Amino acid sequence: MESATVDVFDINCPSRAVMEHLSSRWGVLIQIMLLREGTMRFSELRRAIGGVSEKMLAQTLQTLERDGIVDRFVHPVIPPHVDYSLTELGEQAARAVNTLFDLIAGRWTDFEQAQDAYDKRKGEK
Amino acid sequence: MESATVDVFDINCPSRAVMEHLSSRWGVLIQIMLLREGTMRFSELRRAIGGVSEKMLAQTLQTLERDGIVDRFVHPVIPPHVDYSLTELGEQAARAVNTLFDLIAGRWTDFEQAQDAYDKRKGEK
DNA sequence: CTGCATCCTAAAAGATACTG
DNA sequence: CAGTATCTTTTAGGATGCAG
Numbered sequence: 001m002e003s004a005t006v007d008v009f010d011i012n013c014p015s016r017a018v019m020e021h022l023s024s025r026w027g028v029l030i031q032i033m034l035l036r037e038g039t040m041r042f043s044e045l046r047r048a049i050g051g052v053s054e055k056m057l058a059q060t061l062q063t064l065e066r067d068g069i070v071d072r073f074v075h076p077v078i079p080p081h082v083d084y085s086l087t088e089l090g091e092q093a094a095r096a097v098n099t100l101f102d103l104i105a106g107r108w109t110d111f112e113q114a115q116d117a118y119d120k121r122k123g124e125k
Numbered sequence: 126m127e128s129a130t131v132d133v134f135d136i137n138c139p140s141r142a143v144m145e146h147l148s149s150r151w152g153v154l155i156q157i158m159l160l161r162e163g164t165m166r167f168s169e170l171r172r173a174i175g176g177v178s179e180k181m182l183a184q185t186l187q188t189l190e191r192d193g194i195v196d197r198f199v200h201p202v203i204p205p206h207v208d209y210s211l212t213e214l215g216e217q218a219a220r221a222v223n224t225l226f227d228l229i230a231g232r233w234t235d236f237e238q239a240q241d242a243y244d245k246r247k248g249e250k
Numbered sequence: 251c252t253g254c255a256t257c258c259t260a261a262a263a264g265a266t267a268c269t270g
Numbered sequence: 271c272a273g274t275a276t277c278t279t280t281t282a283g284g285a286t287g288c289a290g
Contacts, residue, residue, distance in 0.1 A: 006229060006230040006233045008154060008157070008226060008229070009154060009158070009173060009174055009175050010175050011175035011176035012175075014237075015229050015230065015233065015236075018229055018236055019153060019225065019226065019229060020150055022225055022229075023148035023149070023150075023153050023222075023225070024148070025145055025148075025262095025263095028144065028148050029133060029134060032133070033134070041271085041272090042271075042272055042273080043271065043272075046272095048134060049134055050134050050135050050136035050137075051136035053263070053264055053265075054272085054273075054274095055263075055264075055265090055273090055274085055275095056262090056263065056264080058272080058273060058274080059263095065243065066239065066240055066243040066244070067236055067239055067240060068235060068236055068238070068239025068240070068243075074272095077271095078270090078271090079271040079272080080270085080271045080272050080273080081271070081272085082271080082272060082273085087239075089228075089232060089235055089236075089239070092228050092232075093225060093228055095224075096221050096222075096224040096225045096228065097148075097221075097225070099220075099221040099224070100144065100147055100148070100218060100221045100222070101133060101144065103214075103217050103218055103221065104131060104133070104140050104143055104144060104147075105131040105140065107214060107217075108131045108140065110193060110214055111140075111143055111192055111193055111214075112139075113193070114191065114192055114193025114212075114214070115191055115192060115193070118190065118191040118193075119191075150282095150283095166251085166252090167251075167252055167253080168251065168252080178283070178284055178285080179252085179253075179284095180253095180254090180283075180284075180285090181282085181283065181284085183252080183253060183254080184283095199252095202251095203251085203290085204251040204252080205251045205252045205253080205290080206251075206252085207251080207252060207253085251290100252289100252290090253288105253289085253290085254287105254288085254289080254290100255286100255287090255288085255289100256285100256286085256287085256288105257284105257285085257286085257287105258283100258284085258285085258286105259282105259283085259284080259285100260281105260282085260283080260284090261280105261281085261282075261283085262279105262280080262281070262282075263278105263279085263280070263281080264277100264278080264279070264280085265276100265277085265278080265279090266275100266276085266277085266278100267274105267275085267276085267277100268273105268274080268275075268276100269272100269273085269274075269275100270271105270272095270273090270274100
């Protein structure tokens, strides 16, 4: 019994798609947010994540749910109440994504300086 | 002297853009590849990363160079020879991205099962 | 070989209105 | 409240040709 070969560098490998879901614009923010808060409902996520449209939030959540990253729990009440949280697998992914965020936040001046230096180099020529 | 406030959840915060560069489709693959190989030239990256066009590779490399993730070294020869490698900052980012890849590769069956289960649930309804 | 410039298409994302 | 459906706009991305 062999472990499946997974190669994100192969454009036809299905892992490429999962990688893109995990690293998608709204996907990363959802993961970080849920990692911080544990559980959030749709409208809370909507408010917390600046710039997401209703449509993109719903769509991204569905993709992440399908990949086993996010759990969706519907409370059988009216008006509707739907809770989202990370699965154990999702928590692993979210930690990695959050490391990326911490790096950006922690070394923000480095990023700014790099950008300034680059723009200066280009401006001269 | 305060550390700058950085908030990826604010659509107007410049950190949002950097996060998108780091997690972009081709950005993640470039980072993982350079982390593995150390240094690669343009044409090597082009061959190694399935599906990248010349245009997108050049464009993504420039963005990553501007953000201080990637170093670009032009050998003054004809025909041109350009080497790309990770900066120290880029190496930190690449490690986080690579963790994501390891997760996908290491737990691929979990992802597949989650997808199958989701599709089955939906198919029934 | 390593790009850049241009054009063009397909896909992603936003706005809006509507429903259970 | 939590979506879906539809429409429009924007952006990403591919193809090609050319230059240093």
